[in-house]
Amino acid sequence: MTDADHNLTTLIVDDHSIFRSGLRADLAPDIHVVGEAASVDEAIVLVGQLTPRVVLLDVHLPGGSGGGGAEVVMRAAPTSPSTVFLALSVSDAADDVVRVIRAGARGYITKSSSGAEVSDAARRVSEGDAVFSPRLAGFVLDAFGAISGETAQADHELDRLSKREQEVMRLIARGYAYKEVAADLFISIKTVETHVSSVLRKLQLSSRHELTAWALERKLL
Amino acid sequence: MQTAAIVRPRLRVIGGVCAGFAEHTGIAVGVVRVAAAILALCGGAGLLLYVWLWAATPVSEGRTAVKSVLTQPSTADESADAAGSRAPITEILLGIALLLAGGAMIASRMGVSIPLAFIIPAVVALAGAGLAWRQFDELRRGRDSGRSALVVRALGALVLVVLGILLFFVTGSEPNIWTVFFAASAVLLGVAVVVAPWVIRLARDLAEERAARTRDVERAEVAAHLHDSVLQTLALIQQKAEPGSDASRLARAQERELREWLFAENVGGALDLSAELRRAASALENDFSARIDVITTGSAVPEAPEGLLAAAREAMLNAAQHAGGTVTVYSESSPTGIEISISDRGSGFDLDDIPDGHFGVRESIMGRMSRMGGTATIRRGPGGTGTDVLLRMPLTGTEGA
Numbered sequence: 001m002t003d004a005d006h007n008l009t010t011l012i013v014d015d016h017s018i019f020r021s022g023l024r025a026d027l028a029p030d031i032h033v034v035g036e037a038a039s040v041d042e043a044i045v046l047v048g049q050l051t052p053r054v055v056l057l058d059v060h061l062p063g064g065s066g067g068g069g070a071e072v073v074m075r076a077a078p079t080s081p082s083t084v085f086l087a088l089s090v091s092d093a094a095d096d097v098v099r100v101i102r103a104g105a106r107g108y109i110t111k112s113s114s115g116a117e118v119s120d121a122a123r124r125v126s127e128g129d130a131v132f133s134p135r136l137a138g139f140v141l142d143a144f145g146a147i148s149g150e151t152a153q154a155d156h157e158l159d160r161l162s163k164r165e166q167e168v169m170r171l172i173a174r175g176y177a178y179k180e181v182a183a184d185l186f187i188s189i190k191t192v193e194t195h196v197s198s199v200l201r202k203l204q205l206s207s208r209h210e211l212t213a214w215a216l217e218r219k220l221l
Numbered sequence: 222m223q224t225a226a227i228v229r230p231r232l233r234v235i236g237g238v239c240a241g242f243a244e245h246t247g248i249a250v251g252v253v254r255v256a257a258a259i260l261a262l263c264g265g266a267g268l269l270l271y272v273w274l275w276a277a278t279p280v281s282e283g284r285t286a287v288k289s290v291l292t293q294p295s296t297a298d299e300s301a302d303a304a305g306s307r308a309p310i311t312e313i314l315l316g317i318a319l320l321l322a323g324g325a326m327i328a329s330r331m332g333v334s335i336p337l338a339f340i341i342p343a344v345v346a347l348a349g350a351g352l353a354w355r356q357f358d359e360l361r362r363g364r365d366s367g368r369s370a371l372v373v374r375a376l377g378a379l380v381l382v383v384l385g386i387l388l389f390f391v392t393g394s395e396p397n398i399w400t401v402f403f404a405a406s407a408v409l410l411g412v413a414v415v416v417a418p419w420v421i422r423l424a425r426d427l428a429e430e431r432a433a434r435t436r437d438v439e440r441a442e443v444a445a446h447l448h449d450s451v452l453q454t455l456a457l458i459q460q461k462a463e464p465g466s467d468a469s470r471l472a473r474a475q476e477r478e479l480r481e482w483l484f485a486e487n488v489g490g491a492l493d494l495s496a497e498l499r500r501a502a503s504a505l506e507n508d509f510s511a512r513i514d515v516i517t518t519g520s521a522v523p524e525a526p527e528g529l530l531a532a533a534r535e536a537m538l539n540a541a542q543h544a545g546g547t548v549t550v551y552s553e554s555s556p557t558g559i560e561i562s563i564s565d566r567g568s569g570f571d572l573d574d575i576p577d578g579h580f581g582v583r584e585s586i587m588g589r590m591s592r593m594g595g596t597a598t599i600r601r602g603p604g605g606t607g608t609d610v611l612l613r614m615p616l617t618g619t620e621g622a
Contacts, residue, residue, distance in 0.1 A: 016453050022461060060449060090452040111456040112473075134549060138516040147519040147555050171603075173516050174562055175549030180603040 008126055009034045011052040013043040013072060014088070015062055019111070023056065026115025031122055040064030043072045048079035054122045057105065059089035059096045068096070070103040077104055084125045088118070097136065102204050107131025129193045130200035137173040140199060141166065144206070158206045161199060168195040238274045263330070269323040273316055319348075346411070349381025382411035444483045452476060470506060477503045494522035494530075494559070498550055501534045511541035511548050511565075519554035528593045529614050533561050535585040536610040540565035544607055558615040566607040586610065 008031050012020050020036045027033065034050045037043035040063035047055060055076075059069040067074070073085045085105040089097060090112070097108050106125040109118065110133055121131045132140070141147055144161045146169070152160035161169065164185075171181040178196070182189045239257055243250040260267025455476040462469035477499070495517035502513035533550070540548040544567020552561040582599070590597040595614035602609040 015449075016457075019453060019457055022457055026460065090448070090456045111453070112459040112476075114460060134514060134516050134551070138518045138551070141553075142518045147553055149555065170551075170553075173518070174551040174564055174603070174609075175514060175547065176603040183605065184603070 007032050008054060008122060009050070009052040010122060011035050011037065011043070011046055011050060011055045013037045013055060013061065013069075014058040015039060015060075019058075023115065023118065026118070027122075028116065028119035031119050038062075040068070040071050044076045044079070047072070047076035047083055051080040052083055053126050055083055055085045056118065056122065057085050057087050057100070059087055059100050068100075069105070070099040073100060073103040073105055084128075086121055086125045086131060088113075098139075098203070101136075101200070104204070106200065108136050109133050110135070128197070130196045132169075132172050132196060132199070134173045134175050137169045140203060141169050141173060144202070158202050161202070165195050165199050168192055169199060172196070238271050242274065263327060269319045269326075273319045345381055345384055349378050349384070349411070379412060379416075383408050447479060447483060451479060455479070466510075469512075470510065473512065474503055474507055477506075494525035494552060494554060497525060497530050498533060498552060498561070501530070501537055502550060505537055505541045509541040509545065511545045513537060513541065513548045513550060515550045515552075517552045517554075519552075520556070522554045522559060525559065526593060526614065528589050529559065529561070529595065529612060532586045532589045532597065532612055533563065535582075535589075536563040536612070539582065540567070540608065540610075543567055556616070558613060560614070561612045562609060563612075564602045564607060564609040566602060568606070586612075590614070 010027070010031050010033050012023055012033060013036070014020050014023070015038045017038070020038075024033050024036070034052050035046050037046045040061050042063070043055070043057070043061070044064070055072070057069045057072060061068045061072065064071045064075075069085075069087055069089075077083065077085070085100075087097060087100040087105045087108040088111050089100075089108065090110065101108060107121060107130050109121050109131060113121070113133075124131050140161070144150065144159070146161050146166045150160045151166065152162045167185055168181055171184055176184065178189055178192045182192045185192075239253045240250055242248075243253045246253075257267050257271060260270060455472045458472035459469045459476070462472065481499070495515070498517065499515045502515045505511065506513055533552075537548065537550060540563055544565035546566050548563065548565045550561065550563050552559065554560075586599075587597045590612055593614065595612065598611040598613075600609050600611070601607070
């Protein structure tokens with residue numbers, strides 16, 4: 001998807017028009033906003049029509065059957081297979097964010113991120129990588145029992161993180177960029193990206209009850 | 222006339238009444254016991270007296286193990302004001318009833334014809350009613366002396382009332398349809414009197430619970446609204462304003478406060494480690510143009526060691542003051558220890574360059590940690606720039622490793 005770098009088509013989905021216009025103005029020049037949607041139904045229609053490369057998706061959205069961002073991901077993804085979703089949220093509530101991620105979003109960042117950060121994250125997900133905010137990384141460490149010393153023994157294990165994945169998540173939780181994680185662990189950026197994607201996959205597929213239980217209990221992400 | 226009160230000692234043979242009485246009057250315990258035994262033979266008068274004294278005198282010391290059926294007299298120091306405000310109606314009632322019974326028994330022994338058939342049921346019913354009302358009083362004043370004690374007392378009162386009323390009618394001359402009818406109604410009424418406090422209490426609890434639920438629902442609605450509107454706006458302000466500007470700082474502080482309020486289960490009480498770190502972060506954000514992200518993982522630490530917190534605060538202060546920009550605080554608390562890392566992207570510093578007189582790092586961070594048995598490591602921050610302070614605190618307390 002190297003072509004996408006030149007002109008990354010984007011759809012902004014948020015029910016606050018101020019936020020949409022603010023974000024639109026702040027995005028990097030190579031991010032091309034093809035449309036805006038304010039509700040679940042609108043977003044689903046526009047994704048199907050415009051087939052944007054990236055959807056910047058608010059977690060809390062009116063309309064549809066009340067499922068918010070997660071509902072958009074689930075219903076819109078089949079209509080446009082090439083589209084990836086990046087969740088944007090002011091919410092710290094883990095159950096919200098985990099729901100969107102498990103529905104299929106490729107990443108999550110907070111709304112207070114700058115335009116440059118959002119643009120960067122959009123580029124990253126469009127290239128197939130996953131985007132984890134420090135907070136999400138912290139939550140993942142907790143939810144997969146990494147803090148209490150649980151480590152996956154085999155690569156295919158979905159319910160625990162491998163040693164390397166834990167190290168990567170720890171550094172991301174400490175605010176390191178991928179490049180910095182790579183330098184710190186003496187691995188390539190590509191490897192870091194692979195690890196993050198694998199964690200995302202586990203987050204989406206794992207049946208660990210902590211993923212939901214923790215989220216509800218802590219209300220933090 | 223208030224004289225020194227009779228109190229029953231904690232060490233006792235039966236109820237401690239004789240010992241208490243002996244103590245109070247100065248008569249030898251043995252004499253008192255023999256007297257009580259003799260009195261008990263006089264138609265049970267001694268027994269009644271014993272029971273009355275047992276019920277009416279408190280156990281020595283303010284706290285009563287078996288909470289006696291009756292209030293503590295106003296001479297007991299601790300309860301002086303509480304009991305003083307209330308006439309001991311129950312005690313008087315019970316006392317009169319028991320005395321009457323005793324007197325009647327003696328009189329009947331001496332050949333005087335006394336309608337015992339009426340008096341005994343009356344006494345029993347009176348005692349039951351007294352107990353019931355006593356209970357009601359306790360409940361109303363919100364004194365809960367344990368569920369089981371209340372249940373036992375309630376059942377006792379209930380049995381007494383029923384027994385008394387039944388006795389009254391059954392021993393009466395030839396029962397007919399009306400006496401049975403009155404007996405039934407009287408029993409029902411008696412039970413109602415005893416049960417009334419419970420019903421009232423239940424109703425009160427129910428109302429309180431309902432009110433609490435309503436409050437929760439309202440709170441959730443307010444939270445949802447604030448979440449959608451105010452938090453969004455605050456995020457937007459932070460996004461639009463210059464990083465480190467007053468506007469963005471204010472917006473961030475407000476956002477933090479609001480978030481704390483929205484997601485706090487019940488504010489108050491001791492803050493745990495993550496709350497302490499967050500609080501320190503927001504205080505520093507108000508003073509310096511830095512943005513401090515606090516991420517905490519692991520189990521909650523209700524009472525983090527003060528020294529660890531102080532060291533973390535110092536490191537955060539250094540980062541906010543000298544580096545600015547975005548500072549990340551990451552804490553991890555596992556059963557074996559607590560680890561806090563504070564990293565910034567400033568120009569960094571070399572520990573060897575710090576003059577010895579500079580207390581900030583050497584003393585407040587490293588010294589503090591080593592005194593508590595922990596360690597502090599300072600190294601280059603993310604990407605080789607800035608500073609990364611890593612505080613490690615092993616937990617070797619009761620939990621073990």
